[in-house]
Amino acid sequence: MSKQFRIKRTYSSIAVVAGQFATIDLPRGYDYESLYLRIAGTVNVTTAFTSVRQEAPCQVVSRVEVIADGRNTLVSAPFWFTAFGSYDRAGALAQGARVTTPPTAASIASYNVEAIGSIDFANIDGERTKDSNLRTDGFQLFQLRLTFGQPADMFVGAGVATYTNMVVEITTTETVELPDAQGARTSPVALKKISFQEIAVPTTNANQEIRLPAGNMIKSVVVRTEGNVTAGEPTTGVLNNLQVFSGVDVRHNVKAASIRALNNADYGLVPTGYYIVDLARNGGTTSKLSELWDVTNQAEPKVSMDITGGATVKAQVVTTEFLAIR
Numbered sequence: 121m122s123k124q125f126r127i128k129r130t131y132s133s134i135a136v137v138a139g140q141f142a143t144i145d146l147p148r149g150y151d152y153e154s155l156y157l158r159i160a161g162t163v164n165v166t167t168a169f170t171s172v173r174q175e176a177p178c179q180v181v182s183r184v185e186v187i188a189d190g191r192n193t194l195v196s197a198p199f200w201f202t203a204f205g206s207y208d209r210a211g212a213l214a215q216g217a218r219v220t221t222p223p224t225a226a227s228i229a230s231y232n233v234e235a236i237g238s239i240d241f242a243n244i245d246g247e248r249t250k251d252s253n254l255r256t257d258g259f260q261l262f263q264l265r266l267t268f269g270q271p272a273d274m275f276v277g278a279g280v281a282t283y284t285n286m287v288v289e290i291t292t293t294e295t296v297e298l299p300d301a302q303g304a305r306t307s308p309v310a311l312k313k314i315s316f317q318e319i320a321v322p323t324t325n326a327n328q329e330i331r332l333p334a335g336n337m338i339k340s341v342v343v344r345t346e347g348n349v350t351a352g353e354p355t356t357g358v359l360n361n362l363q364v365f366s367g368v369d370v371r372h373n374v375k376a377a378s379i380r381a382l383n384n385a386d387y388g389l390v391p392t393g394y395y396i397v398d399l400a401r402n403g404g405t406t407s408k409l410s411e412l413w414d415v416t417n418q419a420e421p422k423v424s425m426d427i428t429g430g431a432t433v434k435a436q437v438v439t440t441e442f443l444a445i446r
Contacts, residue, residue: 123297123298123300124295124296124297124298125295125296126153126293126294126295126296127150127292127293127294127296128291128292128293128294129291129292129294130289130290130291131146131147131290131291131292132144132289132290133287133288133289133290134266134287134288134289134290135286135287136159136161136180136181136268136283136286136287136288137268138268138269138270138271138282138283139268139269139270140268141265141266141267141268142265142266142268142288143263143264143265144263144264144265144266144290145261145262145263146256146262146263146264146290146292147262147292147294148256148257148259148262149256149257150256150257150294150295150296151250151253151254151255151256151294151295151296151297151308152241152242152253152254152256152292152293152294152295153240153241153242153244153249153250153253153293153294153295154238154239154240154241154242154244154292154293155186155238155239155241155264155290155291155292155293156236156237156238156239156290156291156292156293157181157184157199157202157236157237157238157239157266157288157289157290157291158234158235158236158237158288158289158291159177159178159180159181159199159233159234159235159236159237159286159287159288160232160233160234160286160287160289161180161232161233161283161284161285161286161287162230162231162232162233162283162284162285162286163177163223163230163231163233163271163274163281163282163283163284163286164229164230164231164271164281164282164283164284165223165226165227165228165229165230165231165275165279165280165281166228166279166280166281166282167228167278167279167280167281168226168227168228168277168279169226169272169275169276169277169278169279169281170226170275170276170277170279171226171275171276171277172222172223172224172225172226172274172275172276173222173273173274173275173276173352173353174353174354174391174392175200175203175204175220175354175391176220176222176223176233176274176275177220177221177222177223177233177234177235177274178198178199178200178203178204178220178235178237178274179199179269179270179273179274180199180233180235180268180269180273180274180283180286180288181199181237181266181267181268181269181288182198182199182267182268182269182273183196183197183198183199183265183266183267184196184197184198184199184202184237184239184264184265184266184267185264185265185266185267186239186262186263186264186265187261187262187263187265188256188259188261188262188263189259189260189261189262190260190261190263193313193315194241194254194311194312194313194314195239195313195314196314196315196316197314197315197316197438198316198436198438199235199237200344201314201316201342201438202237202238202239203219203220203235203236203237204219204391204394205342205344205394205396205438206237206238206240207340207342207383207386207387207390207396207398208240208244208245208340208398208407209238209240209244209245210245210405211388212238213387213388213389213390213391217388217389218236219235219236220233220234220235220236221233221234221235222274223274223275226275226276226277226279230284233274239314240312241253241254241312242254242312243310243312243339243407243409243442245401245405245406245407246406246407246408246409247406247407247408250295250306250308251308251309251310251409252308252309252310252311252312252409252442253295253308254308254311254312255307255308264290266288271283276350276352276353307445308445309409309444309445310337310409310442310443310444310445311442311443311445312440312441312442313333313336313440313441313442313443314438314439314440314441315333315438315439315441316436316437316438316439317330317436317437317439318434318435318436318437319434319435320433320434321358321427321429321430321433321434321435322429322430322431322433323429324427324428324429325425325426325427325429326426327424327425327426328424328425328426328427328435329422329423329424329425330422330423330425330435330437331420331421331422332364332415332421332422332423332437332439333421333439333441334415334418334419334420334421335415335416336415336416336441336442336443336444337409337412337413337414337415337416337441337442337443337444338399338412338413338415338421338439338440338441339398339399339400339407339412339413339440339441339442340396340397340398340399340400340439340440341364341372341397341399341423341437341438341439341440342394342395342396342397342437342438342440343359343362343394343395343397343423343425343435343436343437344393344394344395344435344436344437344438345358345359345393345395345427345433345434345435345436346393346432346433346434346436347430347432347433347434348428348430348432348433350432351432352432353393354391354392354393354394355392355393356376356377356380356392356393357428358427358428358429358430358433358435359376359395359425359426359427359428359435360375360376360425360426360427360428361373361374361375361376361425361426362374362376362379362395362397362423362424362425362426363422363423363424363425364397364399364413364421364422364423364424365421365422365424366415366418366419366420366421366422367418367420369418371399371413372397372399376395379395379396379397380395382403383395383396385403386398386401386403399411399412399413400412400413409442412442423437
């Protein structure tokens with residue numbers, strides 16, 4: 121029988137440059153379970169804003185991407201998903217969990233801030249999480265790409281702010297598996313992918329559709345709605361009902377208020393404006409890869425929303441899917 125052990129290491133600390141991006145070459149050779157991203161530093165408000173945004177300081181990193189061999193995008197999502205959307209991590213959304221330390225006010229002062237995000241390649245709530253560990257020993261390139269926001273993005277209003285010593289710390293969790301006496305080791309059976317879509321919803325629509333990725337197996341869909349009161353701020357005031365379906369194959373058809381009630385029962389304190397549809401969990405603490413929604417032969421899996429539109433209303437969808445490795 122092969123043996124394995126886990127290593128965790130803070131690999132790099134990347135300086136944040138407002139409005140720019142950074143591409144980081146990640147170490148290769150072991151099986152990745154997770155990447156952890158920690159935003160930390162100081163934001164200096166020199167002209168006062170109106171208020172602090174609910175998800176601050178997630179806006180420091182507007183987009184997170186993980187790319188293999190320069191062409192295969194495994195993860196593409198906003199930072200808010202890695203922080204507040206990590207529903208499958210036990211305790212991450214529980215009452216009192218510390219995901220962010222935002223500015224304490226929007227007035228002129230300097231504020232220390234922090235945000236913690238995780239990117240899981242392992243099916244972290246699965247009965248056998250390592251089945252989707254990301255094997256990197258065959259990669260020529262393995263990169264993390266971060267897109268940085270502006271300091272003002274974490275506030276509402278027309279103030280002015282700057283960063284001081286703002287960084288993103290990157291920590292990896294990797295599994296090292298040693299071959300057995302015959303030189304064999306276990307192999308992952310699935311590859312996890314995370315993708316992001318966003319649409320503006322200027323007018324009310326009882327059947328606003330967004331096409332989901334087709335050809336693989338879908339685990340979950342996380343919907344975030346924003347903007348009916350304050351542009352860019354998450355809200356529960358626009359989504360009325362949510363369906364996940366492909367043709368006559370309807371996997372989810374629940375009123376928005378009931379989704380949030382179910383989410384709170386299953387995961388804990390779900391943030392305002394977030395709606396979680398996990399197709400591989402039944403309310404317990406674990407998911408099963410055998411219960412993924414197989415859309416390999418379905419051309420048009422979709423989300424359909426009954427949504428109240430407005431000038432600044434948007435709907436965002438983050439889809440987690442798995443590719444079978446044969």
